Amino acid sequence: MKCPYCGTQDSRVLDSRATQEGAAIRRRRECYGCMNRFTTMEKIEEEPLVVIKRDGRRELFDGNKVLQGLFRAGQKRDIPLAVWQELVESLEQELRSSYVKEIPAGEIGEFVLERLRQIDEVAYVRFASVYRQFPDIETFKKELEEMLRQKEAEETAPEGGTKEEE
Numbered sequence: 001m002k003c004p005y006c007g008t009q010d011s012r013v014l015d016s017r018a019t020q021e022g023a024a025i026r027r028r029r030e031c032y033g034c035m036n037r038f039t040t041m042e043k044i045e046e047e048p049l050v051v052i053k054r055d056g057r058r059e060l061f062d063g064n065k066v067l068q069g070l071f072r073a074g075q076k077r078d079i080p081l082a083v084w085q086e087l088v089e090s091l092e093q094e095l096r097s098s099y100v101k102e103i104p105a106g107e108i109g110e111f112v113l114e115r116l117r118q119i120d121e122v123a124y125v126r127f128a129s130v131y132r133q134f135p136d137i138e139t140f141k142k143e144l145e146e147m148l149r150q151k152e153a154e155e156t157a158p159e160g161g162t163k164e165e166e
Helices: 063-073 081-097 105-119 121-131 137-156
Strands: 011-019 024-031 037-043 050-052 058-060 102-104
Touching: 011 037, 050 105, 063 081, 063 105, 063 121, 081 105, 102 105, 105 121, 121 137
Parallel strands: 050 102
Antiparallel strands: 011 024, 024 037, 050 058
């Protein structure tokens, strides 16, 4: 590692520690040339994720944009920040584990909606109304009716039982 003080290529590692939940390694080094100490960070180089917008534009995935949308959907709801952050982290992890470098914005929206339905129904409806761009109140009403049907089906289904067990 090149010394930032004298440019010597030779240094020794004095201390190594995992940081950022194991995603990076912080190394404390000492230069053999000038004996100064400096810190380096070793981090996994991640491939960029590209989002294909509805109009065909492409832009880099930004988890903060998703987080902002979730904040707006969950405005004045009692939902902790950690829940939103966990949702965004699981989204990014799933995108990266799929090894797809370009993903349509619609797939991201559907992922978020699927998780939101389990977190908070009001936030789900708010997010869906913006994401799905309901053209009129009738479309909005149909979405609510479908949501109520699914909720009733979940409530009437036997808990933890499968057809194989019966």
